[in-house]
Amino acid sequence: MSRNLKTGVMYPRMAVIGCGLIGSSVIHAARAAGVVGDVAVADASAEHRARIQELGYADLVTADPAEAVKDADLVVLAVPVLAMSGALAQAAPALKPGATVTDVGSVKSAVAEVLTPLIPDGVFLVPGHPIAGTEYSGPDAGFAELFQNRWVILTPLSREDDPYLEAAQQLVDFWRALGANVDRMDDKHHDLVLAVTSHLPHLIAYNIVGTAADLEEVTQAEVMKYSAGGFRDFTRIAASDPTMWRDIFLANKDAVLEILGRFTEDLQALSRAIRWGEGDKLFELFTRTRAIRRGIVAAGQETPEANFGRDHRTP
Template sequence: MIYPKMAVIGCGLIGSSVIRAARAAGVVGSVAVGEASPAHRAQITALGYADLVTDDMAEAVADADLVVFAVPVLAMGPAAVTSAAALKPGATVTDVGSVKVSVGDALRAAVPASVYVIPGHPIAGSEQSGPAAGFAELFQGRWVILTPQADDRPEYADATRQLSDFWTALGAQVDTMDAAHHDLVLAVTSHLPHLIAYNIVGTAADMEEVTRAEVMKYSAGGFRDFTRIAASDPTMWRDIFLANKDAVLEVLGRFTEDLQALSRSIRWGEGDKLFELFSRTRDIRQGIVAAGQDSAEPNFGRDRPASDGAPKP
């Protein structure tokens, strides 16, 4: 056991998967969930993987050794404020958000100096959402990035190692990174692709010459992949783009320039340039598959019962 008590604030896909994986690995004792949604609280209670389910965030975090904030990124700060007074001195506070600079600043500003704020981001997920969507194997072989803050206390270093051990026990690979660099990297690898997916699916839906029925009937593999991404939780992604707007806009500007260059190559019939680009990008895809980071392989949890990997306490 790494943490005698874990509290999870917000229990959708990621939050519920953290609980399931931690219980399956035997690295936590009791589990408390703070969840604002009455429907989600009812689901969590029915699934039976938490010892306490409450809408009182302070009650959830009381005496917790690890507190995981798993709410949308713009809700991290307010959630931390409501629970701050009840945090136990020496507790580790982390999160699972896709933006690290603004979230880290919000958490540190909200909580007392007696706790250790170690922002984190598991690079895992699916288009599914809600407590029943989680599964214990979600983090197997995936990367979790920790962005430790400037803190010279030896206890902070110990807490960082302990949190790294926790994620490793859940099957993840752990890396550390500067928060600003994380936000730029994720703007390239995750945020911009989602923005493109939302936009291209919206464009197809708005084209008067193409009916909605035709879009669904004749969707080729590429468009189906875009619709899967575009089915992701709208609240979560709205918050991500607003919280990481500087990095996203920087990458979007570069992407727009490259897209204009690609348009010129098509217009002017520059097949050699198109072939060079397509060959280079195919090599990147092959590298992702070789590294075991193909999101479709393995397809854990897609057809599993909702309670699998979450033994009742």
């Protein structure tokens, strides 16, 4: 169930480093919910900075992370996973005591490992991951509704001091105000779960679309013309940002390889069932997988996110 708390301004100043789909959506959603005051954006791309200024959803736009985070109460790292340590290293000297730093990366263990040593005393690092997205990217791609009824997983550090716990709870309340459902999880468990639910499906999509493109017996025009629904779904996933997904697979390689090994074994078993005409095994698998799909629909997680992005994207 979507929850949108009427909390008033929670963070008088928010800084977002990296303003693609997720970064810009955080800004739109936070402004719509009324939970932030001023918004500063740092982005390495001159083209992105110019576009953000044209769109007018940030009060300050800069190339310098340190300038963006000055006096910020909440700092959101929304750059690719392997770029986070560099971005935080630039920003760290300007972080004010009491600020909360979070991220939106799809890998949590590796992120916590590289970011924790960079956090100054008195600043609170609470890693996070909003499980939401579309195949679009860039400053135009964001929209306020992206997080509605989506899950955000926070992986707080192993700290029990009251100031840290209060900072973590405030971040929970922030995401809930944006319409998200929030869960807390151990970072290594998060990475294993996401390897199953997100990373491996993307890897399969990239691979199957690449395989189709490489088939000499099938032209690219035929692939585009005769794409059935399943293949179209794969192409949507495979259109996701290449830099982001390269970083995810490299940063979460242990969990991805573990799940990929299990998937390969299951795929070989499926191949044998097809080869030997074992229809009962195929029927049993397809029945189980249909039940999982129905469970996802019943949980309210079937919303076609790509349609949100397409509808809200500036032409």
